[in-house]
Amino acid sequence: MATTTDFDTIAAISTPPGEGGIAIVRISGDEAFEVINKIFKGKDLTQVPSHTINYGHIIDPDNGSYVDEVMVSVMKAPKTYTKEDVIEINCHGGIIATNKILQLVLTYGARMAEPGEFTKRAFLNGRIDLSQSEAVMDLIEAKTDRSMKAALNQLDGNLSSLIRKLRQDILDVLANVEVNIDYPEYDDAEVVTTNLLSDKAKELSIRIKKLLDTSKQGKVLRDGLATSIVGRPNVGKSSLLNHLLHQDKAIVTDVPGTTRDVLEEYVNVRGVPLKLVDTAGIRETEDKVEKIGVDRSRKAIQSSDLVLLVLNASEHLTEEDKELIELTKNTKKIIILNKTDLEQKLTSEEIKSIVGNDESIITTSAIKDNGTEKLEEMIAHLFFNEGIESSQNDVMVTNARHISLLHQAKDALASVLDGIDAGMPVDLVQMDMRRCWDLLGEITGDSYNGELLDQLFSQFCLGK
Numbered sequence: 524m525a526t527t528t529d530f531d532t533i534a535a536i537s538t539p540p541g542e543g544g545i546a547i548v549r550i551s552g553d554e555a556f557e558v559i560n561k562i563f564k565g566k567d568l569t570q571v572p573s574h575t576i577n578y579g580h581i582i583d584p585d586n587g588s589y590v591d592e593v594m595v596s597v598m599k600a601p602k603t604y605t606k607e608d609v610i611e612i613n614c615h616g617g618i619i620a621t622n623k624i625l626q627l628v629l630t631y632g633a634r635m636a637e638p639g640e641f642t643k644r645a646f647l648n649g650r651i652d653l654s655q656s657e658a659v660m661d662l663i664e665a666k667t668d669r670s671m672k673a674a675l676n677q678l679d680g681n682l683s684s685l686i687r688k689l690r691q692d693i694l695d696v697l698a699n700v701e702v703n704i705d706y707p708e709y710d711d712a713e714v715v716t717t718n719l720l721s722d723k724a725k726e727l728s729i730r731i732k733k734l735l736d737t738s739k740q741g742k743v744l745r746d747g748l749a750t751s752i753v754g755r756p757n758v759g760k761s762s763l764l765n766h767l768l769h770q771d772k773a774i775v776t777d778v779p780g781t782t783r784d785v786l787e788e789y790v791n792v793r794g795v796p797l798k799l800v801d802t803a804g805i806r807e808t809e810d811k812v813e814k815i816g817v818d819r820s821r822k823a824i825q826s827s828d829l830v831l832l833v834l835n836a837s838e839h840l841t842e843e844d845k846e847l848i849e850l851t852k853n854t855k856k857i858i859i860l861n862k863t864d865l866e867q868k869l870t871s872e873e874i875k876s877i878v879g880n881d882e883s884i885i886t887t888s889a890i891k892d893n894g895t896e897k898l899e900e901m902i903a904h905l906f907f908n909e910g911i912e913s914s915q916n917d918v919m920v921t922n923a924r925h926i927s928l929l930h931q932a933k934d935a936l937a938s939v940l941d942g943i944d945a946g947m948p949v950d951l952v953q954m955d956m957r958r959c960w961d962l963l964g965e966i967t968g969d970s971y972n973g974e975l976l977d978q979l980f981s982q983f984c985l986g987k
């Protein structure tokens with residue numbers, strides 16, 4: 524692994540682009556002090572104590588002119604975000620001044636940071652592991668309080684320590700097996716060894732399964748629950764979306780076919796982050812634009828975790844409604860009988876007789892704002908009745924990469940057991956155990972490759 528001294532000095536604007544009260548230009552690396560000394564007029568920053576903020580001016584050394592009045596935070600290695608020398612220039616949050624300062628920093632010795640590169644250094648320099656780095660990003664992108672808690676928990680290293688413990692246990696058993704092979708105490712060393720491996724494989728498998736059990740809810744917390752609102756034209760889909768958003772985002776008219784495109788919004792429903800998709804009403808149509816929308820709706824259903832199927836209670840069930848019920852047969856859904864303020868021609872009982880008693884059905888009036896509370900409750904209940912409250916402080920697996928690695932690790936353990944059953948030689952069985960160890964190591968980044976790092980960190984914000 525590269526040491527800190529091999530890294531050049533990087534810089535970026537760490538605050539969002541645009542005008543703001545204050546903006547921060549961040550510098551990290553061996554030459555951070557050299558760079559700032561060339562462009563800062565005030566105290567000698569190499570002489571001030573670490574973790575202080577210092578008043579002064581940024582000047583353009585070319586002509587000595589003032590660029591901005593600033594506060595400069597000084598953080599000396601190794602107790603910093605990157606474990607390198609870190610300088611943060613807090614300047615006035617205008618676009619021109621901020622960019623001018625970044626330009627000066629780049630001219631006088633730093634290079635532009637790549638997205639996520641500060642956090643990548645925190646990882647490469649050993650302050651945090653890979654799953655903690657990923658948690659930094661999750662924290663920034665968190666959509667509800669609960670998502671944030673899950674990310675913070677991961678940033679604290681709680682997932683990491685569970686994974687480390689698993690890996691240590693694997694190493695222990697492998698070491699034990701090694702000893703038994705090299706210095707068999709008994710004649711039946713082979714049996715003792717396979718028993719050891721098989722007991723451990725079973726036990727580890729249970730622990731990994733427990734982690735995976737949290738992943739369904741965990742993934743929803745991190746990525747949002749893909750939810751699409753479907754129904755034939757004019758039943759009130761967009762009205763419902765607006766209610767859930769508590770704002771008028773989608774266009775609502777009495778013209779069937781108003782929504783032409785798919786509209787996507789995040790909404791926090793009692794702690795469940797929904798990625799809500801309003802679709803064009805599904806019906807066969809000759810209109811070209813609308814036809815594309817209809818195809819998209821079909822696709823939306825296929826890629827949804829949850830479908831809100833809206834029906835018009837003031838009309839009898841149509842062929843199109845029946846087709847939609849059929850189309851969403853195997854999807855988790857809530858059937859919404861809307862327009863209950865009008866004279867009712869369609870009842871919950873009638874729907875039940877078609878879809879069965881197990882489906883969730885509610886009645887609403889989007890126009891009178893009746894029933895949205897009930898709907899929110901139902902959505903929260905559907906996904907969090909399995910005890911998320913109690914697991915909140917526990918470890919939760921939220922990340923698709925981690926989930927996939929845990930599945931592979933569990934498969935490796937299954938191979939250990941299969942191998943033993945099939946009477947395979949211990950050294951072959953051992954390899955599967957070792958593979959499990961490697962796979963778990965990819966979660967924490969104890970084993971990683973450059974490609975994975977590039978791919979992960981490139982998704983980060985600039986300046987993070």
Ligand SMILES: Nc1nc2c(c(=O)[nH]1)N(C=O)[C@@H](CNc1ccc(C(=O)N[C@@H](CCC(=O)O)C(=O)O)cc1)CN2
Binds near residue numbers: 601602605611650
């Ligand atoms: N101005 C500013 N605000 C910020 C950050 C930052 O880098 N700069 N952070 C960046 O994302 C977050 C805070 N996270 C941080 C995490 C670790 C360390 C750090 O220096 N850790 C050292 C020393 C800790 C100590 O003094 O005890 C360490 O762990 O060794 C700093 C910030 C949010 N706010």
Ligand SMILES: Nc1nc2c(ncn2[C@@H]2O[C@H](COP(=O)(O)OP(=O)(O)OP(=O)(O)O)[C@@H](O)[C@H]2O)c(=O)[nH]1
Binds near residue numbers: 756758782804889
């Ligand atoms: N009476 C009554 N009218 C409603 C209700 N919900 C929606 N509407 C009206 O029905 C019409 C259609 O509503 P939209 O929300 O645009 O329906 P949509 O399903 O999005 O329609 P498309 O985008 O065309 O598929 C509008 O005039 C709404 O005001 C309701 O509960 N009761």
Ligand SMILES: [Mg+2]
Binds near residue numbers: 760762773774801
């Ligand atoms: Mg609409």
